[in-house]
Amino acid sequence: MKSLPALMLGAAVIGLSAPAALAQSAPTAPMSVHAMAAQPALNLSAHGEVKVAPDMATITFGVTTEASTAQAAMADNAARMTEVFAALRRAGIEERDIQTSGLNLSAQYDYQQNEPPRLRGYQASNRVTVQVMDIDATGRIADAVVAAGVNQIDGIGFGLKDPKAAEDQARVLAVRALQDKARLYAQELGVELGPIRSLSEGGGYSPQPPMPVYAMARMEVADASTPVAAGQLTVRIDITGTYDIGR
Structure with missing residues (x-):
């Protein structure tokens, strides 16, 4: 017959081992998360x-x-x-389409070898950016400002009002191209194409920066309105999508 202390010790051992056994038999959460992450997918991009x-046009x-x-240069x-x-x-x-884009006053010097710089005078410069909403009037407006006193045209750019x-x-x-690409990959891989999991977008419209004068088509003043060719703009959207696929 076992003594009372021995029986109490055996009960304690049984009590300690039971939670360990239960912990070993319970499923662990990380395994299910890993299984979800292992879901096969297609990561594709298109545009x-x-x-x-x-x-519309923008002239600077x-x-x-x-x-x-300096005072005389600014007054003139x-x-x-x-x-x-x-x-x-x-x-x-x-008036809302006219914006001053630069105002500068600087001293002008003559330089000769072995002599200190000699002040020649002052130069004042005023730059304006104008948005032309009637694109057909671009050449005519360029001629008008030159006739009024403009002696430098920095550039011209074209854009979209909306x-x-x-x-x-x-x-x-872009979406059609992405769908076509996803179907093609699924077909060639022999898998079932599932729903799209995520979609992101980039790109979009960006106003054309003004082209320098030498890149423009004949901006010199003439009897007729200065010809300006607007051409075409490219608007591009880039997308990236992730599709679930069956095994």
Whole structure:
């Protein structure tokens, strides 16, 4: 017959071993998470692209003047820019479409070897960016501002007043291309194509930066309105998608 202490010790051993056995028999959560992560998938990318004619233009131009004093250079520049603004208003440009993009005054020096720089005078420069909503009037407006006193045209760019329609069209083409690619891969791999798990987008409309004068088509002043070719803009949407596939 066992003594009382021995029986108590045996009960304690049984009590300690039971939770360990239960813990070993219970399923562990990490295994189920790993199984979900192992779900096969297709990670694909595609794009949609449309060509569209621009319906607006942006011209950057300015007036540069020089005088013996800073005050005279600025006064001369202001007088000529006043005439330029008046010409823009006569051409139908709204004030909200005119923005000063640069104003600068700098001293001008003559340099000779072995001699200190000699002040020649001052140069004032005023740059303006104008949005032309009637794209057919672009050449005529360029001529008008030159006649009013502009002596530098920095560049011209073309854009869209509302790019949403072109972007949506590119999105439709991008999704169709992605779907076609997913079906092709699934067919050739001999697997069943499941639902799309995720979709991300990039790209979209970006206004064309102004082209420098030398890249433009004949911006010199002529009797007829200066010819300007707007061409076409490219609107592109890039997408990436992940599809579930069957084993």
